[in-house]
Amino acid sequence: MEPADFEARAAELLGAGAHGYFAGGAGDELTLRDNVEAWRRIALAPRVLVDVSERDTSVTVLGRRRPHPFVVAPMAYQRSAHEDAEIGTARAAAATGSTFVLSSQTSTDPRAVAAAGGAADRWMQLYVFRDRGLTDDLVQAAREGSFEALVITVDFPFGGWRDRDRRSGYVVDHAPYVQLSGTPLTPAERHAMHDPTLTWDDIAGFGEASGLPIVLKGVLGPADAERAVQVGAAGIVVSNHGGRQLDTVLSGAAALPAVVDAVAGRIDVLVDGGVRRGWDAAKALALGADAVMVGRPVLWGLACEGSDGARRVLEQLVTEFDSTLGLLGCPRAEDLDASYVVAPA
Numbered sequence: 104m105e106p107a108d109f110e111a112r113a114a115e116l117l118g119a120g121a122h123g124y125f126a127g128g129a130g131d132e133l134t135l136r137d138n139v140e141a142w143r144r145i146a147l148a149p150r151v152l153v154d155v156s157e158r159d160t161s162v163t164v165l166g167r168r169r170p171h172p173f174v175v176a177p178m179a180y181q182r183s184a185h186e187d188a189e190i191g192t193a194r195a196a197a198a199t200g201s202t203f204v205l206s207s208q209t210s211t212d213p214r215a216v217a218a219a220g221g222a223a224d225r226w227m228q229l230y231v232f233r234d235r236g237l238t239d240d241l242v243q244a245a246r247e248g249s250f251e252a253l254v255i256t257v258d259f260p261f262g263g264w265r266d267r268d269r270r271s272g273y274v275v276d277h278a279p280y281v282q283l284s285g286t287p288l289t290p291a292e293r294h295a296m297h298d299p300t301l302t303w304d305d306i307a308g309f310g311e312a313s314g315l316p317i318v319l320k321g322v323l324g325p326a327d328a329e330r331a332v333q334v335g336a337a338g339i340v341v342s343n344h345g346g347r348q349l350d351t352v353l354s355g356a357a358a359l360p361a362v363v364d365a366v367a368g369r370i371d372v373l374v375d376g377g378v379r380r381g382w383d384a385a386k387a388l389a390l391g392a393d394a395v396m397v398g399r400p401v402l403w404g405l406a407c408e409g410s411d412g413a414r415r416v417l418e419q420l421v422t423e424f425d426s427t428l429g430l431l432g433c434p435r436a437e438d439l440d441a442s443y444v445v446a447p448a
């Protein structure tokens with residue numbers, strides 16, 4: 104099976120509830136679809152007669168050189184996709200030089216994920232729960248597991264309106280690391296753990312308490328990007344949460360240019376949502392992103408072939424990205440700029 108077949112195969116392998124939860128989005132899923140289409144609408148504009156015999160896919164993010172711009176997005180409940188779960192995706196990331204982001208809603212103890220990932224780059228995604236004890240425990244685990252940064256997700260005061268989950272009645276079929284009670288809960292019940300009173304005033308405190316750089320995930324506009332700089336974030340992820348929160352919001356691809364302008368190089372900018380091909384990542388970098396997060400494709404690889412499947416998805420993205428640099432006539436990823444893309448009219 105090719106990585107291109109994983110999405111369809113995962114739909115056959117997974118139960119309807121888990122599949123709907125992973126694949127689905129908010130409302131009519133217009134943003135879910137637009138995330139993918141927005142990258143497709145941007146045209147690449149190649150240059151010719153450039154020596155592309157050697158290419159450099161590396162980028163610098165949070166002050167560290169990384170072999171390529173692909174970061175595995177934080178995704179909840181990976182044990183529902185495959186028994187390899189987060190250990191499997193962390194190993195796949197480590198094997199491909201991808202930075203791995205562990206979800207707060209991990210199925211696996213963060214310390215075990217850290218042990219499996221060894222010296223590879225990993226960040227901890229943080230949800231701020233009403234029960235701050237649970238949040239503090241994750242911060243502590245991040246420190247013990249040598250996680251390099253805290254990715255605080257800021258677009259999730261509570262869960263979006265998700266028809267697929269309401270219809271399926273899906274309940275999480277394993278005990279996640281952060282437990283609420285002994286009873287299995289629906290995603291909506293677990294989404295209600297989040298603290299909806301969280302504001303900008305709280306952010307710097309997490310940096311101080313953890314000693315780790317803070318990345319704010321879920322920023323879509325230039326004013327919020329400016330505030331992220333002001334509160335001392337080291338980076339932001341331009342994201343609409345994979346179309347899972349508020350339907351009809353703009354795509355990461357559409358939001359990116361104005362955010363990049365506002366940030367003006369002061370902090371790192373990542374983008375996610377609908378990155379499916381190596382050339383999508385090239386477009387993101389051309390529009391000023393420093394790196395991209397990839398979500399569902401990694402999950403489909405995990406569901407089909409466990410850790411090996413997730414690794415194959417990441418390998419293919421890196422190979423496609425490398426080939427894009429060559430055929431675009433821009434052999435160094437860090438030289439990508441707006442001259443290599445034509446935005447839709």
Ligand SMILES: Cc1cc2nc3c(=O)[nH]c(=O)nc-3n(C[C@H](O)[C@H](O)[C@H](O)COP(=O)(O)O)c2cc1C
Pocket residue numbers: 124125126138176177178179206207208228256320342343344345346347375376377378396397398399400
């Ligand atoms: C099944 C699933 C679970 C997710 N869980 C989390 C999470 O726990 N924390 C978080 O910040 N984002 C979460 N996200 C959002 C992803 O990190 C990411 O923003 C999004 O999936 C990127 O879009 P893509 O799937 O189109 O690549 C989740 C996404 C999916 C599909």
Ligand SMILES: O=C(O)C(=O)c1ccccc1
Pocket residue numbers: 179208259290293294344347
């Ligand atoms: O479903 C999600 O998108 C998500 O981020 C989440 C949030 C809380 C619990 C589980 C998943």
